Amino acid sequence: MAARKTTKKPNVSAEELKTYYREMLLIRRFEEKAGQLYGMGLIGGFCHLYIGQEAVVVGLEAAAKEGDKRITSYRDHGHMLACGMEPGGVMAELTGRIGGLSKGKGGSMHMFSKEKHFYGGHGIVGAQVPLGAGLAFADKYKENGGVTFTYFGDGAANQGQVYETFNMAALWDLPVVFVIENNQYAMGTAQARSTSTKDIYHRGEAFGIPGEIVNGMDVLAVKEAGEKAVAHCRAGKGPYILEIKTYRYRGHSMSDPAKYRTREEVQKVREQSDPIEHVRELLLSGKHATEDDLKAIDKEIKEIVNQAAEFSKESPEPSVEELWTDIYA
């Protein structure tokens, strides 16, 4: 992973930079709070945190326009917050309450928002890849100019259905950006132990799909690559692959002791490549914000997250009748 020092001068406004800082910080504080609520037993089952990977979704959302769609795996809280879904609704889904985005019936791994064009939240590794291409198929069919961001991890990149999808997406010129969030570990298996190629996006070449490596700890690099990929899709040239090198600080899920990597490895990324620290430094060194400005943002985010947590505790459990609703339309 590239260290953050390599970034060239930012080509975005101070306001945009502050927005990215704010959005990434929201994801991080939200996830920390989710970890805390899990520890208190308020969140059950599996809970996969996004801490460390924030620049990926925030950078790509900055490249999207209204009407574009997104779909991802079970590590989905960051994607939902980045596309504007209510933090309270997400947190209340984690606690399994009626105020959750799926009325408490989906949980951490299965959330959706028609309004924000967020199509899940999928618990089967790799399943979201053809589903995402299908969303793009619908956009192309309806000729609405939409693009779909289809996120999957380095682990999912070894599923056969990914390559079945690459083939059809290229064959039919579907407007889909395949975003490989390469956080280097498929649960506990390092990429080198699971994947024959060093750079996964190369596999797209076999299908004629262009792609590139992106530094996922640099939100500006992600945004720039995202804009290029989206332009390619909107021009009717078919799919594009972004392999975004990133890192998750926490275990695969809450119950993962993460013994497959050293504490020093994690610490090194936190200290040298943290995506939020990166923007913070850009803001301060460029004199776009003062320490006090950033403290105010921190405070505001903390407040939003606390409110989401409160809502998620106060919202009641779904009524017994909900067991039997939403099975058939």
Add this chain to the structure above:
Amino acid sequence: MATEILMPALSPTMEEGTLAKWLVKEGDTVTSGDILAEIETDKATMEFEAVDEGIVGKILIAEGTEGVKVNTPIAVLVEEGEDASALPTAAPAAAAVTEAAPAAVEAPAPAAAPAAPVVDLSPDWPSDAEMKSETVREALRDAMAEEMRGDEDVYLMGEEVAEYQGAYKISQGLLDEFGPKRVIDTPITEHGFAGIAVGSAFGGLKPIVEFMTFNFAMQAIDHIINSAAKTLYMSGGQMGCPIVFRGPNGAAARVAAQHSQDYAAWYMQIPGLKVVMPYSAADAKGLLKSAIRDPNPVIFLENEILYGRSFDVPQVDDLTIPLGKARIWREGSDVTIVSFGIGMQFALEAADKLAEEGISAEVIDLRTIRPMDTGAIINSVMKTNRLVTVEEGWPQGSVGSYISSVVMQEAFDYLDAPVINCTGKDVPMPYAANLEKLALITTDEVIAAVKQVTYK
């Protein structure tokens, strides 16, 4: 302000754990992400990180303590300048139990004497409708063409559906009429194209996915069940999946084990799916049109042997037949025979022969396996007191065994004999002609079952 650090739950099943080791001591400053302690759960030893910034004011649970309940305070975090010694030595509070008491679910009351269920016996089309002989193949093609004319969002996708005109010629002529945008040849890649079709349904289209046979849909079953059937529920009702998966199902002739399986019982089990298995051409047409309009995922199980068979089809505008409504093919008084799909052939032949011997059989075609018109079955059993089910699939976990359980629970007092399920034999389909014949259900077996339940 001082905050208590509580013993965390670190796995879905953890209720208590061992505080193996403290990695901080009283007076240490910690920031978010610092490792505070190692905790042994029921699964592993986990590192426990700080969430808030502060100074470790007091450690309440010594390292090495076993059986520390989740949510017990284990340390106190204070802010700069705050006096830790002033804090009360917190007696470990009883673990705060956050679970709400489970809502009482009442056990179903034992069934009282069953009342006759309300059954829709209305005719499917006007009795004076002009009838014309058509094959099941033509009926299916016409159903798709009519629905595609009526709704731009309906499209057909599958292997060989366009230029080849369908592996079994069901989509003959559709490419010419609707063009390659709406009649789409796929590569041989069932898992992938089923997923793409489901995604396009999430995106607002109404796909018809043709599987060359349902045997190949096993490659795609994850998308049929996990992606198509469950998403409406998992999204709290926000995101439905209007899609039809159709194609030939069950045994054809001499194609052996991997190409000869009946999936009715498999798909019947899944809440969120509807499962249709027509026998006649009129039903194939009316049910497929309804399936395409249905906002839910529908499994539409056809049969290669029936494709070329002709039936009378009413010549009415827009023939639709509601999903979930059985059809009484033949009324009778001595026994009820329930079947669906190609099983109907054996049920009807058996009924003809039994009539010659003076046994009057009522024959019900379920047409839809899920939702199942159990009311029609119960009603009939209340009259005949005897039941035989007929299907091509395997015996264990068959459609018939589900019907038997429903009848046991809802009409036990009306049964004068144990229900018999006629099924295919419990073997993979053999290739040899003589063995294949033995593996399949036969009319004679249905007749023998009827004689057994009627004690004749």
